[in-house]
Amino acid sequence: MNEKIFINARIIDPSQKMDEKGSLILDNKGKIKAIGKNVKRSDVRSSAEVFDIKGNILIPGIVDMKAFVGEPGYEYKENFRTLSQAALAGGVTSIVTMPNTKPIIDNVSMVDFIIRRGRDKASINLFPCASITKQCEGKLMTEFGLLSLRGIIGFSDVNKTIQNTELMARIMDYASDLGVLIMQHAEDYELSKNSCINDGEIATRLGLEGVSQIAEKIIIERDLSLLSEYPCRYHINQISSKKSLEVIKRSKSNGKKFSVGVSINNLSLNENDIGEFKTFLKLSPPLRLEEDRLSLVNGIKENLIDVIVSDHIPEDEESKRLPFAQAATGAIGIETLLPLALEMHHNESLPLNKIIETLTVNPAKILQINKGTLKKVLMAIFVSLILMRLG
């Protein structure tokens, strides 16, 4: 492989606080050799391949902290190959995959399978998650230590919440000692029973059962209280409301260490988009009011929310063409994550650098991985670059 040089690029890499016109050189192994405004064309041999970026933007590959792969068990919804294609088309190069497959990834042999399978079939960096509790049932914790040794990046029960406070306390206590990442979905089941959309005007009009913001807030408050006692690496997968954000603001300003994610869906849409029973927008957490959406955007600006995720959940047609209450929850999103995030730059609600930060370096920091950056002598052999034209 020859050396490659990418010239005339606007390089944005929040991990190095870089936003400058310059060039990037890849050595013959695909590692970054030089980057920045001081890199010149004459720095490479004449045999090097030259790519003219023409003033477009070069950012690190996106790290998506929440996506569902159907393998094993739901190959008809998504597999490693199709997920890779969708991800690469959307500029996502690293994915944290969720463990709610069939069977659920809660033991060491499943991890071995998924890592081998991913290595053979996927063309992106995969970071598998295992479940926090066996079968995601919220009753017995999984082998955090052994699973981490086998290459599990973090633990999540995906769209299920550990309701038992005693168990959650023990999980956080145990996890704090091992230094593993616990990713919680915040939803109180008693408060969200049978519900499928936000508890508001649309729920009243459509005659659907709504889930109030309190269902999310109460779990966040509980977990943050526990966090004071058991300071583990704690991440809230997705928040959806202004009220949750207020709790987070209070805790973060008190110096508590934890991280928060938000789905691109909750940043781009509100409950009105459900219209007359669009089951494609049946999501968890649900779409809420415009007021909530705006507060979430503001939460990113104020560093209260650290990452934007795609919450990519492909569903087949049969699971969605049903009455709303019966339809499956979730929507695809990995391919549209970046374009929709950039929309917040175009409509001037967020600065471009901030958006890139929440998509690249922030998730990489939370996961403690060497991705989402264009630093020199990077460990990664394949550094993927994205060229994106901004209007």
Add this chain to the structure above:
Amino acid sequence: MAVRKNTSAIKNPPKHLLGIQNLSIQEAKQILKDAKEFINLNRSNSKKLDTLRGKTQINLFFEPSTRTQSSFDLAGKRLGADVMTMNMSNSALKKGETLIDTAMTLNAMHPDLIVIRHQDSGAPNLLSQKVNCAVINAGDGRREHPTQALLDALTIINRKGKIEGLKIAICGDILHSRVARSNIYLMNMLGAEVNIIAPKTLMPKSIERLGVKPFTNMKKGLDGCDIVMMLRLQNERMQGSFLPSKREYYEFFGLTPEKLKFANKDALIMHPGPMNRGVEIDTKLADDINVSLVKEQVELGVAVRMACLKTYCK
């Protein structure tokens, strides 16, 4: 992709009656006007017409119903249609067939009208996308029950001569009630002022956005009302999960002659049925022909449904 090809492509989509929300004021008034003409027919000796002769009407009831189902049954027959009533609680659906597949199966038999009652909100909307005959909503989940609202409107017009300018109270389990929602839309549309009376736990979120005034105090809510619509309170709601007990509910939200005094002197009482006597309404009051319109509602229900069938059948 093959699936999509087979299920879509409905040419010249027919009009459906999915809810009052989708109805224009002209359409609503026309239905009421047509229905008025059927009232006398239904009281006469020869009740049968041949307006819908040769047409097929399928009643698809996924939820048990007595009055709505028999009312639609009779309405279709009086207009001369061939009526088939399918009780779906023990049918293919139990074998795992989806609503869409059921719809496709029935559609293949070329019905002209499908009347559907379903426990899920939005089921008639989904059905209407998949069939090429008119769909009439006979109640879906807690969303809408348009023919009930229309028959309530007709009953009021029949007694009071108009709806515009009246003050109407709807009282009871608003949260779970499709009748309440359809009535809110229709009474608002026809120019009435609507008060909603319910205990806090049975009041839907943001109900004031529907253009009504919410009250938790029944006496205040009834103040100056011309019509009092009572709703049925289901047994499972009054055993501690939503309300402490029947008797506590009756004390604060049951309609008694004393509470009725807070409404206008000539106020009339309505109830979509079936009634829980002694829970939401005093039993003597329910039977008092001077104030209770309950029997009239059932009678005019047939006329309204005849008008709907006639309007939506092509």
